[in-house]
Amino acid sequence: MNAPLDRPKVTPQFCFDTVALREFLRLSRASVDDSITQALNALNTPSAAGFDPNSTMQRGPRSISRQIDGEACDDFKKKVLFPTWQSRSDILHYCALVATSPDPTDPTAAIRESEAAKNKDRVVDERLDPYSGRFFPTEPRTQALATLVRTERGVENIVRHRTWDVVKTRCGQQHLSGWEQPMKQWEMETEKKR
Template sequence: MAEPLTPSPPLTPQFCFTPGALRDFLRLSRTAVDDTVTQHLNALVTPAKEGFDPSSTSRPVSWPLTHQIDAASCRTFKDGVLFPAWNGRSQALSYCALVATGPDPDDPEAALREAENERNRERVVNERLDPYSGRFFPREPRTEQLVSLVRMEQSVENIVRSRTWDIVNQRCGGSLGTWEQALATWRKANNPP
């Protein structure tokens, strides 16, 4: 099996709590596989099988959109590139969701947040003198920020995978089912219990 285009990073809580690292991994993986799926599939088509037609260079040809890719090449692409990338992103998002729901004893802003909350309890609110004195925006714990980030990235992931799977279905021919079914089948075959 081929190596995925973007290897999964080591999954640690620090990776999850560094939003830039998680976002960069997801962005690079999506760029390498999903955003360029048409180019990957075009590379699987061999239009020269029928022989070279010299007149083909004098007019534009839309061969990638009309030629179907053979089943073996499609299966190789899905099993060696597409599904490993999706699986790596799923593992990262699942791990970070697990980290976000657990306790965070190492939160560097916990003391600062507690001090702000204490000051807020001692604050005198007189909205008649200052209509804005009742406003208080507490800092969100980083676990809550991570929950929001993971939820948003999972939504993006579903959209990206649906779009990619539509293109793969169109180019590889036939109905290959949903991407969820195909990924579950691949996982079952590649990760025996």
């Protein structure tokens, strides 16, 4: 079973380091979600039932869509899948809070102020230069972080839906609708244990 990726120390600087934030999310998704089929295949133990002599009567490979033991699937979801998802959710939530908080240490604040001052002094004559009215100030890093978090939450939702479809199919739990309800149930069980 794949172990969940270690969670980095979450600070505002980690959030503003968009390369590190994206890399953590990418590695976390690669370790669990992108390799979900392999992880579920590792849970399958065909030798547990013993040798079936009738299996030699079949020609060709067996179907790969064999279902996995429900207990092994539940254990995988509780120990690997849901903790990994929760870790990513916690980091994205924290970074969303950082993005909506004031940023007194923004290194681009002085640049934006000088750009705004220069913009006030500009002469705009769109008849002579139709592009002279355009002004694109430097974006505050909180705004860039908010855009990144919004995008990554969308990606996270897509990744979770695809992963959950594979889990439902391989674990024989087609009756489950979405991943949200089982995740909430796991969160409540985890809270009770604390």
